[in-house]
Every structure is written in structure tokens, then in C-alpha cells.
Amino acid sequence: MREITYAEALREGLRQAMTADPSVFAIGEDIGVYGGAFGVTAGLLNEFGAERIIDTPISEAGIAGACVGAALTGMRPVGEIQFMDFVTLTMEQIVLQAAKVRFMFGGKASVPMVLRTPSGSGTGAAAQHSESLENWFVHVPGLKVVMPSSAYDAKGLLLAAIDDNNPVIFVEHKLLYKTKGHVPEEMYRVPLSQTNVVREGKHVTVVATSVMVSRAVQAAEELAKEGIELEVIDPRTLKPLDDAPIIESVKKTGRALVVHEAVEMGGFGGEIVARIAGSEAFDYLEAPVRRLAGLDIPIPYNRELEYHTVPQVENIVREARKLARGEY
Amino acid sequence: MFANGQLQPEVIRRYHEVIESLGPEFLKAMLQDMHTIRAFEERAEQLYGLGKVHGTMHLSIGQEATAVGASNALQDGDYLLNHHRGHGHCLAWGSDVNRMMAEFVGKETGYCRGRGGSMHIADVDSNNLGANGIVAGGVPIAVGVGLSIKMRKTQQVCMVIFGDGAANEGAFHESLNMASIWKLPVIYLCENNQYAMSMPVQKAFTIENISTRATAYNIPGVTVDGNDPLAVYLAVQEAAERARRGDGPSLIESKTYRYKGHSKSDRQAYRTRDEVNEWMEQRDPIMRFSALLTTAGVVSEDEANGMRDQAIKIIDDAVAFSDASPAPDVSSLLEGVYA
Incomplete structure (x- = not known):
């Protein structure tokens, strides 16, 4: 059985989703040439071009807003917030916009977006680059919150999150990126809300x-x-x-x-x-x-x-x- | 524009070309819409006073020209994002006044099934992506809509309307910069009504015109008379053409004035009655546009006078519709949270 890392599994899932569906794209800081702060999107710029692997200025609220607006109008954005600590800068767009527009509009709009972000300590990055803030989002009606713990789940849950018609906060872990596990090559899903x-x-x-x-x-x-x-x-x-x-x-x-x-x-x-x-x-x-x-x-x-x-x-x-x- | 209450001949000459090109039916519809917006807002205030609505509301009386001028410069299929003082934008966009009124009073037949209310009216089917209760909340969303248009390779544009207060939110700056670097088809329309709740623009900015902030993002920035629907129309039309050409976003500042308080709790201690009266008596957008169109021979005095009555009838019908509409059933409370 093939074993790849959690980061590779995420990349493979994103690549497969983008290949299968032209409405899927990725947006975030340093996700292009740099390949993402933890290398998750490495190489995707060459495969998909700058139109679909979008490097942004340091503008987290802008990234989140871009995801909301694109999702409202037929796209399936996958945003990356470089460290989970920085979700603090996106909270208005995620909590007050992404999570609520569907309900506020009487169920007549949907926001099919994924916001990927690495959480957790263990890397010596101290207080502003190590937080685990998932429960803030758990407290918000309209959001889904996913935390993969293995390479297999990382790929399968990412594909399921991209398929989902709701905003999904996809919480990765820095210490897991290099951990290996069995990951099938085909495009499989791990259903959301399945313990x-x-x-x-x-x-x-x-x-x-x-x-x-x-x-x-x-x-x-x-x-x-x-x-x-x-x-x-x-x-x-x-x-x-x-x-x-x-x-x-x-x-x-x-x-x-x-x-x-x-x-x-x-x-x-x-x-x-x-x-x-x-x-x-x-x-x-x-x-x-x-x-x-x-x-x-x-x-x-x-x-x-x-x-x-x-x-x-x-x-x-x-x-x-x-x-x-x-x-x- | 006016001297001794009379429209000056040079103004008529200046607008001659645009009046010719738009034609009488289009112009009459614009004036009618301005009357309808005002009648909607007046009735909204009245219904509030009668206890038929709860919560709060933000009335746009005095700002009708911006809403009507801007929406009429766009095409079917374009997108609108706006903010909490949004009744006028929604009506000018062509949304159904009955369903707006029903939403305002919280009925199931409202655009948002009574879940949104005054601050969140959206008409998603016509690409009206909704009013936003958060100052500048819709501004970064416009980046995403612009990106989406660009990736889908359509000829649509996205107009986001916000107030002077929003221009001091960080999200405004992030958004304009992103739209600029990616040349997104977005029109940023800043409706400067002189006050962010109680904060006057003179205290919140050291710049004379908010549109000068466009310079920092290397995009066109213009300031127009927001009480002149044709000035707003022409500016938005130019910005839309630029956006459709793929040349990127524009920032338009539309200087106007709100006659009513910020919301229902406002005692208006921050401004004088004289200031309000000066705007109402000298620069009222409906009075001015009506005078322009009658002087230009586009509408007769009788037609112009009849538009107010027509507006009131439209609103009477909307109130009748909303009165007859059912309230949302409590059994449906949990619907619409997730897709």
C-alpha cells in the first residue's frame, strides 16, 4: 500500500478536486512559488497557473472575503490562512458573512468554501503561531469544522469539504504534515460528520x-x-x-x-x-x-x-x- | 445648478446629450423610482412608529439619486452588494417592492422569509447579493465576486455600495488593493452621506474627497454630486465600461446627505436643524431631478406631480401584500442554516 505524508495527501486531494472541477481554486498567502508555508500547495502553481493558485497580499480579511464572494457566485474556493492564529484577522468575514448569509437570506444562497489552516504547537513558534482555535468556529451556526488526524483522513475529508455546499473550516496540524500513512491514489471521500x-x-x-x-x-x-x-x-x-x-x-x-x-x-x-x-x-x-x-x-x-x-x-x-x- | 430656484440654462445644455441618449421613458422611470424609494422609506418609518416592525432600520431619504443613478447604469446579470442603508439600492435594482416590504415586516413572503429584515434584504435571483449589517462587510466580498467573474470569463461587473464610514475600515483597503492588483471588474461606490452614525467626515478624514484614496491603489477615483442621478449614472457607467474592458476597478464617491437619523435611536445631537434644512430645501435630489426633467421637457408638470401619488399607491399595495402575507411558521425555525 502506498504511503505518503499528510501534506502530500492534502496536495493530492486539492489537485484532484481542481482537475475534476474548474470552479475549484486555491487562494492564500505564499501558496504559489513558495508552495505554502508548510508546503501543502508546492508545485500546484506550475500545474494550474496563477489564475487558480492565487498568491495574495498579506490581507487575511481580503482572502476570506474573496472566498465568500466567489462561493456566492458559483465557485468553490479553497482559502489558506497561513497559521490558525491569523484567523483572528478573518473573523468578521467567516463568522458574520460566510456562516450567516444563507440563513439571513432565507436559505436562498450558499457559500461552498473551504478555509484550510494549520493549528497547533510543538514547533517552537511561540504564542502567536501555535494556537488551536477550532472551538471558536464550533460555536458558530452555519459553519462546519473539520480536523483530520491522519494522511488518509486529510485527503478524504478535504475532498468531502470541497464538495460540501457550506463553509468548512478545515483545521490541519503542523506536526502532522510530515507524518505518513496509507493514502489511496483514487479520489475518495471521507464523509463529513462521521465519527x-x-x-x-x-x-x-x-x-x-x-x-x-x-x-x-x-x-x-x-x-x-x-x-x-x-x-x-x-x-x-x-x-x-x-x-x-x-x-x-x-x-x-x-x-x-x-x-x-x-x-x-x-x-x-x-x-x-x-x-x-x-x-x-x-x-x-x-x-x-x-x-x-x-x-x-x-x-x-x-x-x-x-x-x-x-x-x-x-x-x-x-x-x-x-x-x-x-x-x- | 440653481439660481433663484431656477435651473440654469448651462445645466440643461450639459445634460442635453445624456438626456437625449437615455430617452424619456428611461428618465421618467428613474424619477418614478426615486419617488418610490422615498415613499417606501416614509412608510417604513410610519410602520415602525405604529409598532408593525421591530428592531431598527436605516432610512435613505435624501439619498435616492445615488441608488437610482447607480443601478440604472448597470445591466441584467451584474452583481450588487450593499450595506445596511440599502432599501433604496434594492428598489432601484428592480427588486419586487412587495417582497421587500414583506421582508421589512418579517413575513414568510419576504425576500429572506423574514429571517433577514431591514438590514439584510437580498434578491439572489437577480444577483442582488444582499445588504450587509456590518460596515464594510460586503467590500471584501466584492473581491471574490470579481474573481469569480474573471475566472468564469463573463462580462459581468460587481458594484458594491458602502458609506463614508466603511472607507475607514481595514477591509476597504485590503479589498481595493486586491481588486487593483488583479484588475477585477468591481465598482466601489462610496455613498458619502456626511456622517458615519454621528462621526462627521470632517473629523474622520483629513482628505477633502474620499475618492482620492483611489490614488493609493492606482485606480480611477472620482467624486460626483450624489444628489444628481445623472452624475452618478455617468460615473458608474464609465466605471462599468472600464471594468468590462478588463481594465479593473474604480472608486466613485457620491456626495449626498441623509435627512433622517442614523437609525431609530438617533437624537441627531451632532448636527443642526439648519444644516438638514439647507440640504432638504436647496439640494433635494427629487426636487432637482424633477425640475431638470420638466425644464428639459421630458416630463410635464402633471406627470411629475403624479409620480408621488403613483409611488404612494405602489407602497400601499406593498403594505397590503405584506399585511396579507403569513408570518414564518415557528416549525421552520431551523431551516436554512446549512445547505
Whole structure:
């Protein structure tokens, strides 16, 4: 089976979408000759030309607005915001325009756009280039929010996001770009709003997103040596959320841990916990539902400080073990 | 233009050519539309007073010439984006006044099924991409519409109408620059009505004309008398021709004046009654255009006088339509969030 990186998978998905549909185009800062800050669009300028791989000035609100306007008039733009931190500069267009025009216009317009952006820490880029802000978008009706955790999902979810007739915030992770995985060459889709059970297990349900999925799998492999079986679940699409597999899993395990990189307070984990607590899984709980997430601080520069700011494999191992052993 | 209340002969000569080329029916329709906009706005205010609408509204009384002059310079298939003071733009665009009124009062038959209201009226089928409640919110969207036109290789243009306040948003600058570097078919029409809510242009700018900002983006910038529909028409027409030729965007500043407050909560402490009266009595766009057309022999005094009555009838019918229309059913509340 062919293995390629997460960044290559994204590029292949974008290339296939642009080849299949002339209304698909990409727009963003340094996506042309430079190939994107993380190389996702490398080479596409030569294949598709400057009319469809559009390098922009440093104008994030303009990029977002360009996507909204093009999407409203028959195109399928794929915008890139170079670092997720910079979505702050696009919020008006995304939150007040892209998300709302369909509803405000009585359902008579659609905004089929994708906004790709890399989130996450671990690169030593400090507080303004390392944030995980996905839950801001989860809070906005009209948006969809996708976070692929593997190369396979990156391609399949990107193609599904481009097909979708709604604005999709497509949150990538910097540490995943160079990770490899099995990716079929054909043009396949991973449907949006389809939660994935990544690894089956019977003792603790671990719901993880983005880079935390592979960390949770590593934790599961370690705990398996102790006879503790984690069931690792990746929602993949945070909004609209397919929560049924999570609830089913917790009914089986009776224990749940939610892991994400974003700051815990007000984070997506709270939503998952509430879904579990408000569901029929409540009656099956044998322990408090726990969260493991980023500390409520900006991401620091120093490597060790940065490392300790967000959940690592050993943190997941420790938390899941305590849950499994009934120590909560 | 006026001396002792009389239209000066040189004005008639200056407009002779454009009046000839547009023809009497076109010009009469423009004047009628100006009356209809004013009647719509007056009725909107009245309905608000009667408690038939809630929320707020932003009336464009006094600014009718800009709306009518601009829309009439474009063609079927062109795009419109505008902002919260947008009733007039929408009517001038040719949208159905009944469905506008129904939207204004929040009925299911309204353009947005009662979900949008005064600030968000859109008529997507006629490429009216809607009014925007965020100052300058539609300005960067125009870049995307322009890109889309360019990529689809059609001859359409996109006109985005915004106020003087929007010209001080960052999005305005990002948008003009992007449209300029990519030579997009966009017409930026800044409707300078002298106040961004309470902030006068004299305090918000150190430049005399907002159109001079075009220089920074190396695009044409002109300032026109926004109370003269033909001046606006000619400027927009020229910008549209340029855009269709592939020569890129233009910035037009249309200087006008709003007679009413910014919105319903405005006590207008920032301006004097004398200032408002001066605009109403000396520079009213309907009075001026009516005088021009009667003096030029395009319409008779009787016809001109009858247009006000016709406008009121149009609005009466629209109110009857909206009164008879059903309110949205609460069971449909969740519809239209996702496609």
C-alpha cells in the first residue's frame, strides 16, 4: 500500500478536486512559488497557473472575503490562512458573512468554501503561531469544522469539504504534515460528520482530535501492555458532530477521557462531556468523565515549557490508567 | 445648478446629450423610482412608529439619486452588494417592492422569509447579493465576486455600495488593493452621506474627497454630486465600461446627505436643524431631478406631480401584500442554516 505524508495527501486531494472541477481554486498567502508555508500547495502553481493558485497580499480579511464572494457566485474556493492564529484577522468575514448569509437570506444562497489552516504547537513558534482555535468556529451556526488526524483522513475529508455546499473550516496540524500513512491514489471521500473509531477497546473511551489521536493510540499501545484497553475515537468533524459512536462506546466502557490540544476552559472537550452526560450513556458511567487539554496559558517558546503546555502521550497514559483503575 | 430656484440654462445644455441618449421613458422611470424609494422609506418609518416592525432600520431619504443613478447604469446579470442603508439600492435594482416590504415586516413572503429584515434584504435571483449589517462587510466580498467573474470569463461587473464610514475600515483597503492588483471588474461606490452614525467626515478624514484614496491603489477615483442621478449614472457607467474592458476597478464617491437619523435611536445631537434644512430645501435630489426633467421637457408638470401619488399607491399595495402575507411558521425555525 502506498504511503505518503499528510501534506502530500492534502496536495493530492486539492489537485484532484481542481482537475475534476474548474470552479475549484486555491487562494492564500505564499501558496504559489513558495508552495505554502508548510508546503501543502508546492508545485500546484506550475500545474494550474496563477489564475487558480492565487498568491495574495498579506490581507487575511481580503482572502476570506474573496472566498465568500466567489462561493456566492458559483465557485468553490479553497482559502489558506497561513497559521490558525491569523484567523483572528478573518473573523468578521467567516463568522458574520460566510456562516450567516444563507440563513439571513432565507436559505436562498450558499457559500461552498473551504478555509484550510494549520493549528497547533510543538514547533517552537511561540504564542502567536501555535494556537488551536477550532472551538471558536464550533460555536458558530452555519459553519462546519473539520480536523483530520491522519494522511488518509486529510485527503478524504478535504475532498468531502470541497464538495460540501457550506463553509468548512478545515483545521490541519503542523506536526502532522510530515507524518505518513496509507493514502489511496483514487479520489475518495471521507464523509463529513462521521465519527471514526480508530482503535477498539473495552476499558476506557478516549475521544481525541487532530494530533491527539495518534498520541492516544500510542497511549493505548502502552496501556495494552498492562491489560488496559483504550477505545480511541476521533470525531474528525467537530461540527456538525456525529456523537452516536461516542455515546455507544461509553455505554460499553463506562469511562471516558476527552483529549485535545486547545485550552481546556471553553474547549471542545466540554461539549463531548456534556453530550455523554446528557445521553443514555450516563447510566453506564462508572467514573467521572475527564478532560485532558491545553493549559490555560499562551503557548510558550522554550521547548520544555511548550512541551508541558499541551497533553503528551504520558499524560494520556496516566489519566486513562487512573480512570481504568477507578482512581477518580 | 440653481439660481433663484431656477435651473440654469448651462445645466440643461450639459445634460442635453445624456438626456437625449437615455430617452424619456428611461428618465421618467428613474424619477418614478426615486419617488418610490422615498415613499417606501416614509412608510417604513410610519410602520415602525405604529409598532408593525421591530428592531431598527436605516432610512435613505435624501439619498435616492445615488441608488437610482447607480443601478440604472448597470445591466441584467451584474452583481450588487450593499450595506445596511440599502432599501433604496434594492428598489432601484428592480427588486419586487412587495417582497421587500414583506421582508421589512418579517413575513414568510419576504425576500429572506423574514429571517433577514431591514438590514439584510437580498434578491439572489437577480444577483442582488444582499445588504450587509456590518460596515464594510460586503467590500471584501466584492473581491471574490470579481474573481469569480474573471475566472468564469463573463462580462459581468460587481458594484458594491458602502458609506463614508466603511472607507475607514481595514477591509476597504485590503479589498481595493486586491481588486487593483488583479484588475477585477468591481465598482466601489462610496455613498458619502456626511456622517458615519454621528462621526462627521470632517473629523474622520483629513482628505477633502474620499475618492482620492483611489490614488493609493492606482485606480480611477472620482467624486460626483450624489444628489444628481445623472452624475452618478455617468460615473458608474464609465466605471462599468472600464471594468468590462478588463481594465479593473474604480472608486466613485457620491456626495449626498441623509435627512433622517442614523437609525431609530438617533437624537441627531451632532448636527443642526439648519444644516438638514439647507440640504432638504436647496439640494433635494427629487426636487432637482424633477425640475431638470420638466425644464428639459421630458416630463410635464402633471406627470411629475403624479409620480408621488403613483409611488404612494405602489407602497400601499406593498403594505397590503405584506399585511396579507403569513408570518414564518415557528416549525421552520431551523431551516436554512446549512445547505
